[in-house]
Amino acid sequence: MRPKEFSDLLSAVREKRPLVHHLTNYVTVNDCANITLASGGAPVMADAPEEVAEMAAMAGALVLNIGTLNKAQVASMILAGKAANKKKIPVILDPVGAGATKFRTETVHALMDEVDIAILKGNAGEIGVLSGTGGKVRGVDSHGLTGDAVAIARDFSKSSGFIVCISGATDIVTDGKRTLLVDNGHAMMGSISGTGCMAASVIGAFAAVSPDRVKSSAAALAAFGLAGERAAGRAAGPGSFKAALFDELSSLTPAEFARGVKVHTP
Numbered sequence: 001m002r003p004k005e006f007s008d009l010l011s012a013v014r015e016k017r018p019l020v021h022h023l024t025n026y027v028t029v030n031d032c033a034n035i036t037l038a039s040g041g042a043p044v045m046a047d048a049p050e051e052v053a054e055m056a057a058m059a060g061a062l063v064l065n066i067g068t069l070n071k072a073q074v075a076s077m078i079l080a081g082k083a084a085n086k087k088k089i090p091v092i093l094d095p096v097g098a099g100a101t102k103f104r105t106e107t108v109h110a111l112m113d114e115v116d117i118a119i120l121k122g123n124a125g126e127i128g129v130l131s132g133t134g135g136k137v138r139g140v141d142s143h144g145l146t147g148d149a150v151a152i153a154r155d156f157s158k159s160s161g162f163i164v165c166i167s168g169a170t171d172i173v174t175d176g177k178r179t180l181l182v183d184n185g186h187a188m189m190g191s192i193s194g195t196g197c198m199a200a201s202v203i204g205a206f207a208a209v210s211p212d213r214v215k216s217s218a219a220a221l222a223a224f225g226l227a228g229e230r231a232a233g234r235a236a237g238p239g240s241f242k243a244a245l246f247d248e249l250s251s252l253t254p255a256e257f258a259r260g261v262k263v264h265t266p
Helices: 002-014 028-038 053-055 069-085 104-116 126-133 149-160 187-191 195-207 213-232 238-251 254-260
Strands: 019-023 044-045 061-065 091-094 120-122 134-137 141-143 163-167 170-175 179-182
Touching: 002 195, 002 213, 002 254, 019 053, 019 069, 019 195, 028 044, 028 195, 028 238, 053 069, 061 069, 061 170, 061 195, 069 091, 069 104, 069 126, 069 187, 091 104, 091 195, 120 126, 120 195, 120 213, 126 149, 126 163, 141 254, 149 163, 149 179, 163 195, 163 213, 170 213, 179 213, 187 213, 187 238, 195 213, 213 238, 213 254
Parallel strands: 019 044, 019 061, 061 091, 091 120, 120 163
Antiparallel strands: 134 141, 163 170, 170 179
């Protein structure tokens, strides 16, 4: 695919400033809000059952993140997800820590049963657990996947009907037929908490402006990863890297993105 196809999506996010509704975890909620702003979107963090359906219905995308899980939050997620489905608003699910506990794993399966998920974004361990092919998760961190990650992602996407994104050194995005690999990123992105959560927020902003979920997800991960590369070049450590990550995504121009995007097929 031509680099301009991805940079045009960044331009679209900046021009349309889509509202991205989050039901996310309290560890990274502020980071997710700020990275959405840096990408060009408009974040809203609302999880009260009295308003989630109304808020989701007016959003461009809905991001569900189970990082700090409780039953009340799950109920709100289902309400919001169903409201988004009625309006054909894309729902992005980040199954943080799925496989670490029975509650988390069962919650993700319940969400996938109750809500029409457009994009599932997880690390290798989480996707391995959810696909039934074998994965290892400790806390919220991936400890590997059994088998070929690309083949597993493709098969899972075919059987589930949603876009599967596996984050890692090379990100994988597939709908079961088309597969894109994203090589943008930097090791320092693993030195701070919340980059996985932030990636889902950026995916939401890009999904809100394009019906092509494979291309929009790959573009989001590439833009976020490129910002990480640029931030690492001027960071002294994790603290300055985090600040630079927001700065670099916010200042990234479509022309710079087109020059730096690293997306290819397997």
